[in-house]
Amino acid sequence: MTTIAETAARRRHAGRTHFSAKHREWIAGYLFVLPDALGLLVFLGVPMALSLVLSVYEVNGFGGYSFVGARNYLRMWNDPLFWKGAKVTALYAVMLVPMLYVCGLGLALLVQRTDRFNAVMRSMFFAPHMVSLVVVALVWQFMVVDKIGVISKLTAALGIGGFSFLGDPNFALITIVLVSVWFLMGFYMLIFLGGLQDIPRQYYEAAMIDGAGPIARFRFITLPLLKPTSFFVIMVSMVAAVAGAQAFDIIYVMTKGGPANATSVLIVYIYQQAFGFGAFGYAAAMASILVVALMIVTAVFFALTRGGRFHHEQ
Amino acid sequence: MSSKRPQPYFSQSQVTLVRGLWMVVTAILAVMTLFPLLWMVSIAFKPATESFSSNLIPQSPTLDNFIYVLTGVPFIRYMVNSFLVSATVTIVALFFHTMAGYALARLRFPGREVLFLSIFSTFLVSLPVIIVPLFVIVKAMGMLNSYAGLIIPAIFNAFGIFLLRQYYLSLPKEIEEAARIDGAGYWRIYWSVILPLSRPIMSALAILFFLANWNSFLWPLTITSDPNLWVVQLGIANFKSQYSASWNYMMAASTIVAIPTLVLFVIFQRQIMDSLKTSGLK
Numbered sequence: 001m002t003t004i005a006e007t008a009a010r011r012r013h014a015g016r017t018h019f020s021a022k023h024r025e026w027i028a029g030y031l032f033v034l035p036d037a038l039g040l041l042v043f044l045g046v047p048m049a050l051s052l053v054l055s056v057y058e059v060n061g062f063g064g065y066s067f068v069g070a071r072n073y074l075r076m077w078n079d080p081l082f083w084k085g086a087k088v089t090a091l092y093a094v095m096l097v098p099m100l101y102v103c104g105l106g107l108a109l110l111v112q113r114t115d116r117f118n119a120v121m122r123s124m125f126f127a128p129h130m131v132s133l134v135v136v137a138l139v140w141q142f143m144v145v146d147k148i149g150v151i152s153k154l155t156a157a158l159g160i161g162g163f164s165f166l167g168d169p170n171f172a173l174i175t176i177v178l179v180s181v182w183f184l185m186g187f188y189m190l191i192f193l194g195g196l197q198d199i200p201r202q203y204y205e206a207a208m209i210d211g212a213g214p215i216a217r218f219r220f221i222t223l224p225l226l227k228p229t230s231f232f233v234i235m236v237s238m239v240a241a242v243a244g245a246q247a248f249d250i251i252y253v254m255t256k257g258g259p260a261n262a263t264s265v266l267i268v269y270i271y272q273q274a275f276g277f278g279a280f281g282y283a284a285a286m287a288s289i290l291v292v293a294l295m296i297v298t299a300v301f302f303a304l305t306r307g308g309r310f311h312h313e314q
Numbered sequence: 315m316s317s318k319r320p321q322p323y324f325s326q327s328q329v330t331l332v333r334g335l336w337m338v339v340t341a342i343l344a345v346m347t348l349f350p351l352l353w354m355v356s357i358a359f360k361p362a363t364e365s366f367s368s369n370l371i372p373q374s375p376t377l378d379n380f381i382y383v384l385t386g387v388p389f390i391r392y393m394v395n396s397f398l399v400s401a402t403v404t405i406v407a408l409f410f411h412t413m414a415g416y417a418l419a420r421l422r423f424p425g426r427e428v429l430f431l432s433i434f435s436t437f438l439v440s441l442p443v444i445i446v447p448l449f450v451i452v453k454a455m456g457m458l459n460s461y462a463g464l465i466i467p468a469i470f471n472a473f474g475i476f477l478l479r480q481y482y483l484s485l486p487k488e489i490e491e492a493a494r495i496d497g498a499g500y501w502r503i504y505w506s507v508i509l510p511l512s513r514p515i516m517s518a519l520a521i522l523f524f525l526a527n528w529n530s531f532l533w534p535l536t537i538t539s540d541p542n543l544w545v546v547q548l549g550i551a552n553f554k555s556q557y558s559a560s561w562n563y564m565m566a567a568s569t570i571v572a573i574p575t576l577v578l579f580v581i582f583q584r585q586i587m588d589s590l591k592t593s594g595l596k
Contacts, residue, residue, distance in 0.1 A: 028500035029423030036414040037429065039470035043448065044436045050447035110340050117337060123583050124344035127351065130579040132529035134547045135568040138554060139354045142561050148366040150353060182347070187590065194591040243440045249531045253551055267442035274446045275536065283446045291443050 051291075054284035065281070072285035082286060084261050085269040088173065092265055093241035095177045100237045101230070103181055104188025109222075111189070112196055122193075126186035133183065133246055137253035140179045141166065166255055169262035176251055176263050184246065188233055195229030196222070231305055235298065242294050243267060266290050354572070357565035365561045379566035389567065391542070392549035399464045399545060400527035404520050407469045412516070415478030416508050420490065421500070430479070437472045441532055449536055459540045468527055474519055477589070481515045482508065518589035521582050525575055546571050
């Protein structure tokens with residue numbers, strides 16, 4: 001026992017004299033980061049690279065992989081369901097992002113003042129976000145059951161009903177969008193509240209002394225100073241709409257992509273190809289294209305908004 | 315907090331009126347927002363025959379739906395699985411992320427910025443776009459249909475590391491110096507100085523991680539086919555295909571799944587909302 005302790009002590013002592021303080025800090029730094037760096041590499045970095053590799057392979061009948069070159073990409077080009085998926089994805093994003101922006105900002109403005117009442121209201125608006133999407137999907141599906149669901153009855157009573165929310169290809173996607181907005185708006189409300197808090201009060205006070213009404217104050221103070229927050233919100237909600245797990249969960253549980261592929265966003269189609277038909281290579285090819293498309297869209301957005309910094313040009 | 319603002323246009327009574335109207339509108343919207351959740355709970359207490367009646371308050375409330383879900387289906391097993399997975403992921407993730415966050419914020423070593431940027435760049439990689447290769451890797455590691463497969467890949471995310479690093483950057487330098495003069499090594503500093511100081515942000519992150527994993531669906535759906543390993547979200551999604559007409563059972567099951575997270579939220583709403591609010595931009 002003593003010898004072990006002694007050797008250990010000697011080794012530790014030797015270590016201290018061998019490595020300078022600087023090098024010890026280096027080693028400690030690497031060791032502390034190691035578990036996370038390794039995990040992120042294996043479970044995020046490698047999959048991203050592997051996606052490209054898989055995209056030129058096909059799973060053959062024996063469960064092995066065979067090289068097929070660009071065949072998966074050609075197949076994609078000729079697959080009407082891929083194009084349908086791309087179109088539905090774009091539609092979903094184009095509807096979801098502005099709606100989330102308006103609802104998130106609207107709610108934030110509504111409960112901006114810090115008092116007890118608003119604190120309770122904020123929690124109520126945020127509450128849907130605490131529930132899992134599987135539950136959310138089930139509850140909404142139940143409420144829009146044709147003719148007898150509570151929302152179906154309500155809309156019929158208001159004279160705007162008579163259609164099937166999830167069964168009619170013309171309404172299924174918009175129904176999914178509305179449920180997504182309901183689920184996500186509390187989260188974006190919080191982000192906007194954070195942004196609103198950073199706007200100095202004095203600006204409003206000065207504007208009011210100058211006689212600016214509420215609309216003018218919103219237009220000339222709130223909106224311009226909220227640009228960094230808006231940039232963040234649009235960016236994050238766009239990425240979430242195109243490739244987020246939330247969209248997948250809601251659609252997978254509520255419609256599985258139907259009816260007539262009306263809600264078949266690409267991530268759902270990719271999943272069905274991979275885990276429904278075992279077409280791993282094809283699914284990986286589509287996922288790679290989706291990532292590239294997402295990168296292009298965000299890069300364009302980034303360039304258009306100058307990285308959200310919005311330096312004034314003059 | 316709220317400073318008195320000048321109100322050059324309106325008299326005091328007009329201001330009160332506007333404020334009152336504002337509050338009414340807010341309250342109506344808030345109740346509308348909560349309605350689906352209230353409706354879920356309402357159906358959970360209604361017998362099957364009453365599922366599609368339009369009254370929010372059940373006429374003959376019953377606990378039968380809950381009893382059936384908890385005894386007729388292995389729902390308890392799903393809840394235990396979910397709890398085990400979520401708790402393990404949370405604890406291990408917090409351990410690793412505090413370590414990485416501490417090193418990235420307070421230690422100096424070559425390549426630190428590059429490392430941080432690489433970690434940060436995985437921020438926007440979402441599960442659906444890497445699910446196929448991730449499945450292939452996890453399968454190759456022999457972790458299909460195992461708790462390891464449910465837990466290990468879920469541990470690593472850039473969000474937690476990023477938030478913790480930001481938090482550690484804001485701590486004053488003197489805190490560690492005292493410990494270093496006393497001869498403490500880096501591990502000692504991390505364990506007995508940094509970790510105790512991280513308690514507030516750790517509790518916020520713990521809630522977020524736990525919730526995210528309790529609610530996760532796509533990954534468990536992909537790698538578990540063995541019903542003994544099902545987490546509660548899979549159990550309830552599967553419930554739908556088995557009992558497609560029994561909405562009263564489904565709503566009872568949904569309520570059971572939603573209650574733990576909603577209770578957590580009611581208790582910790584301040585921490586949850588504050589941590590999310592600042593996570594966006596700073």
